[in-house]
Amino acid sequence: MKRRLNIAGVILLLLFLLSYPQEALDASREGMKLWLNTLLPTLLPFLILTGLLLHTEGIEKFLSPLSKFWKTFLGLSPAGAYVFLLGMLCGYPMGAKLASDMFSHGKIDRREAEYLLTFTNQASPAFLTTYLAHVCLEQKTGIKRIFFIMFAASAVCMVFFRFVIFRNHTATTADKSYLQKETSTGSSPGTIIDVSIMNGFETITRLGGYILLLSLISACIRHYWRWSPEICSLFLGTMEITTGLHQIALANLPYEARYLISMALTAFGGFCILAQTRSVTDKRLSFLPYIAAKFLNAIVTGFLALLFTQIV
Numbered sequence: 001m002k003r004r005l006n007i008a009g010v011i012l013l014l015l016f017l018l019s020y021p022q023e024a025l026d027a028s029r030e031g032m033k034l035w036l037n038t039l040l041p042t043l044l045p046f047l048i049l050t051g052l053l054l055h056t057e058g059i060e061k062f063l064s065p066l067s068k069f070w071k072t073f074l075g076l077s078p079a080g081a082y083v084f085l086l087g088m089l090c091g092y093p094m095g096a097k098l099a100s101d102m103f104s105h106g107k108i109d110r111r112e113a114e115y116l117l118t119f120t121n122q123a124s125p126a127f128l129t130t131y132l133a134h135v136c137l138e139q140k141t142g143i144k145r146i147f148f149i150m151f152a153a154s155a156v157c158m159v160f161f162r163f164v165i166f167r168n169h170t171a172t173t174a175d176k177s178y179l180q181k182e183t184s185t186g187s188s189p190g191t192i193i194d195v196s197i198m199n200g201f202e203t204i205t206r207l208g209g210y211i212l213l214l215s216l217i218s219a220c221i222r223h224y225w226r227w228s229p230e231i232c233s234l235f236l237g238t239m240e241i242t243t244g245l246h247q248i249a250l251a252n253l254p255y256e257a258r259y260l261i262s263m264a265l266t267a268f269g270g271f272c273i274l275a276q277t278r279s280v281t282d283k284r285l286s287f288l289p290y291i292a293a294k295f296l297n298a299i300v301t302g303f304l305a306l307l308f309t310q311i312v
Contacts, residue, residue, distance in 0.1 A: 016220045023219050031215030034242055035208040042126070044204050046090050050098060051196030053082075054105050075115070075162050079107035083116050088154075091124025092241075092273050096290070097203060097280040104282050113285050115166045118293035119158040121277060123150065123241075123266050131242070136249040136262055145308060146263070153267055153300040157293050165289060207276050214240045214272040237265045240272040260305050267301035268294050 017024045063070070063078035070081040079102045087095025096117055103113035123132070128150060133143045218239050225232045233251040237244030245262055253261075269277075274294070278287055 013216060013220060016223070017216070020223060023223060024216060027215045027219030028212060030243065031212045032208070034215075035211050038242075039207055039211070040204060042124075043090065043094060043207075044200055046086070046094060047097070047200035047203055048196050050086065050101070051199050052192060054101055054107070055192045055196065074158070075166075077108055077112065080112050080116055083108075084120050087116070087120030088122060088151075089124065091122065091127050092269055093121060093207070093277045093280055094124075095120030095122065096277040100280060100282040100285065103285065110285060111166060113282070114289050115161060117277075117281070117285070117287075117290040118161040118165075119154050119297075121269075121273075121290070122154055122297075123269070128266070132245065132262060132266055136245045137259060138249075140255060141259055149263065149301060149304045149308065150267065153297050153304060156300050157297050160296065161289065161293060203280055206279050210272060210275045210279060211240070214275070215243065218243055234261065237261070238268070238270055241265060241270040244270055256309060260302055260309070263305040264298045264302035268298035 063081050067078050070076045083098040099113045099116040102108045128146055129143055133146055218236050230251045233247040236247050248258055248262055
């Protein structure tokens, strides 16, 4: 049944492309514009540089002196702390990519990688500042409040999964027999750089493919939608976060409703982010904790946003 549904969906999308080529072209351009102007320049340098750090074992040298702090307060190894710091800074899907890479290279074990997925794969501060606060919410809500709500919700998820779901976990390195080694610390600098660059381009190209497909699906849904445009905006918001937030900003809704919905959807990330995250995550890692965390994060974010709206 699942295979038949997939085939039917692909056929319907092909029919849309053939029947309405201009709409499909516009959607493809928008998706590729997002990939070229946003993801490529912001994520690719981090992907290449973190690959270099992984292969040269430079991470432990930076974060090992504070290993007791990371383990006590966050339940993380130094490599896990690196995922936490860079994941919160770089945004989707960098946290998941780093957690998966650390697991694949034996820096962390499977449980720590799955634990990291639940709170490190979030919208970046740059996205919150420039797109959510300035473009979508028109600077009507202070960026400090948005930051506080988003990071407080992530902290709630971290505490819940650490002490409830992963309460018996102790941060350790992975079993070396599971490593996926493409190169080693003994390889020449040129080989390490080549591997890191190619891995970075492979990942960023895969993300572009997912954005392109979801953009086409969103255009198809918009074309055939015959009900309330507000409901369509909400539905598209769950598909792809950037175009979804734009549709919500244009929807005929009170500002408070647009604010609450935008905050919750940003925390959730959308199904496009779920697909991107799964594509960069080692298939040996369970994806269920991440999905549960995104839904919990969206609920907590919406609740905190509503609470601050009522108080302030």
